[in-house]
Amino acid sequence: DAKTTQPPSMDCAEGRAANLPCNHSTISGNEYVYWYRQIHSQGPQYIIHGLKNNETNEMASLIITEDRKSSTLILPHATLRDTAVYYCIVRAPFENQGGKLIFGQGTELSVKP
Amino acid sequence: GAVVSQHPSWVICKSGTSVKIECRSLDFQATTMFWYRQFPKQSLMLMATSNEGSKATYEQGVEKDKFLINHASLTLSTLTVTSAHPEDSSFYICSARDRPRTIRAKNIQYFGAGTRLSVL
Numbered sequence: 001d002a003k004t005t006q007p008p009s010m011d012c013a014e015g016r017a018a019n020l021p022c023n024h025s026t027i028s029g030n031e032y033v034y035w036y037r038q039i040h041s042q043g044p045q046y047i048i049h050g051l052k053n054n055e056t057n058e059m060a061s062l063i064i065t066e067d068r069k070s071s072t073l074i075l076p077h078a079t080l081r082d083t084a085v086y087y088c089i090v091r092a093p094f095e096n097q098g099g100k101l102i103f104g105q106g107t108e109l110s111v112k113p
Numbered sequence: 114g115a116v117v118s119q120h121p122s123w124v125i126c127k128s129g130t131s132v133k134i135e136c137r138s139l140d141f142q143a144t145t146m147f148w149y150r151q152f153p154k155q156s157l158m159l160m161a162t163s164n165e166g167s168k169a170t171y172e173q174g175v176e177k178d179k180f181l182i183n184h185a186s187l188t189l190s191t192l193t194v195t196s197a198h199p200e201d202s203s204f205y206i207c208s209a210r211d212r213p214r215t216i217r218a219k220n221i222q223y224f225g226a227g228t229r230l231s232v233l
Contacts, residue, residue: 041204041227042226042227043206043208043225043226043227044208045224046222046223046224049221087156099210099220100162101159101208102159103149103158104156105156
C-alpha cells in the first residue's frame, strides 16, 4: 500500500473550516484514499473515502487532486468535538492483499474556542 | 455507519493469566476482521487479519501463539492474549469489514471502541 504524509499537528478556530492535507505521491491507480479520525481513547471513526472524484457527506468533504498525488479533507464548520487525530490512508481494493488499512502517524487537529 | 461492539472495554489481569477480548459486528456480516494494537502516543499497529472459518494471518513480528485469534462466525472474532505480561499492556482495537460485493462497493472498515489491557 502507498504511504501517506500528513502534518503532525494543526490548529483550527471553532466555527471555521478545517483543511487537512495529505500527500500520497506513490498512490496506485486502483488505490482509494480513506480518512478516519480517532478521538482520544476511542476506536477510529470512518469519515469519508474516494478514488478520484471529490466526495462529500454529512461529516466532511474530500478533495482529490487531478493527478491523485494529494488530497484535502475539509471539515466545513469545525467544533470542539472535532478535536482528534485524523488519519489519511490509501488502500487497495479488498482483492489485493486483503485491502488492509495501515495507519500512519496522522494529524492531531486541535479545535480551539 | 455500521456498529462493531468490543468487550470488555477495560481489563486488568495478573501476569501469567490469559485474557479474551470479543469483537462483534452487530448489524452486518463481517467476513474479514482485523486486530490492532496501540501504545500510548503511537499510531495503530495491525496485528492480524482473520477471515471467517480460516486461520488468521499475522503481521511480521506478531507472535501467533501469544495472540490467539478465532473467527468462528460472520459476526464474532476473539483475541486471546495468552500468558499476559506487563509489556502486553496496551489498547487493543478490533475492526470489521462487511462482505465484499462489487469493486465499487464501499467495503468500509468499521472499528470497535477498543479494550484497554493492563497487566500487573
